[in-house]
Amino acid sequence: MHPTLFRIGPIHIYSYGVMLMLAFVAGIFWASREAKRRGVEAGKILDLALWILGFSMIFARLVFILLDLKYYLSQPLSALIFSGGRLAVQGLSFHGGLIGAALGAYWFSRRTKLSWLLLADICAPAAALGYGIARLGCFLNGCCYGVPTNLPWGVRFLMDPDAGTWTAACHPTQIYSALGSWLIFVVLLKLRGKLHYRGQLFFAYLGIYSVMRFLIEFLRKGVSAEVAVGSLTQAQVACIIILAFSIFLFYYLRQNKKPSIFTQNRS
Secondary structure: OOOEEEEEEOOEEEEHHHHHHHHHHHHHHHHHHHHHHHOHHHHHHHHHHHHHOOOOOHHHHHHHHOOHHHHHHOHHHOOOOOOOOOOOOOOOOOHHHHHHHHHHHHHHHHHHOHHHHHHHHHHHHHHHHHHHHHHHHHHHOOOOOOOOOOOOOOOOOOEOOOOOEOOEHHHHHOHHHHHHHHHHHHHHHHHHOOOOOHHHHHHHHHHHHHHHHHHHHHHHHHHOOEEEEOOOHHHHHHHHHHHHHHHHHHHHHHHOOOOOOOOOOOO
C-alpha cells in the first residue's frame, strides 16, 4: 500500500488521484485514435473529455455522498473534505461517474451536433481501459478491498494508520476489477467490427461491466457492501438495473435500423 506517493512540502500527492489522472489520459489517448478511425476529429475528443471530466467528478462524488447520506448529514464538512481532513480525489462512485459522463457527453453532442451514440461507442473501450487503471489506484490506496481469504494471493490492508491496525489477508478485489476491466476492453475491441448500429458497443460495455461488478461485489467490503435489497448490495441492485436497461437498448438498436430517440443522426 502506498496511499501517498510523495510529498512536496505540505502538499500530499495521492496514489489514487495520480492513477485516476493516468486512467483519464489513457482513455483520451485511445478514444482520440478511435475517433479518427470513425471519421471524427481527434480534437473533438479532447473537448469532450473536459465535459466528461467535470460532469463525472461531480456526479461521482454526489452519488457517493447519497449512498451514505446519514453520515454526511451529521458531518457536512466531510462532503467537501475527502480524506483525513485533506482535499483529495477519493470517495467517488463509479455509477455516479458513469451517469455524469453520459450527461456530459450528451450536452457536448448537442453543442457540436455529433451523435451521442457515436461518441458513446468511441468512449466505451476507453472507459474499460481507464477503469482498470483507476482500480490500481484503489489498490495502492488500500480501499475497496475484499473479504478475508486463505488464498495465497490474499493481501493485508492498513485499516487505521494512526493505530497501525491491519486487516486479515483479503481478496484484492481491486486487482480483480482491473483485470476484468482490461478483459472487457479486449472483448469490446473484438466486438466493434461486428456491431453495425450506433450505441450497441456502449450498451454491450455497460452490460458486461454490470455482470463483472455484480460478481465481484460478493467479495467486496466497504460502502458498496451495504445491503440494499435482501442480501444484495447497493451496487448489485444498480448493476441489475443497468444490465436490464442495456440488454433492452442493445436489441432495440439492432431491431430498429433507423435512428432511435437516443441518436441525433447528425454525423
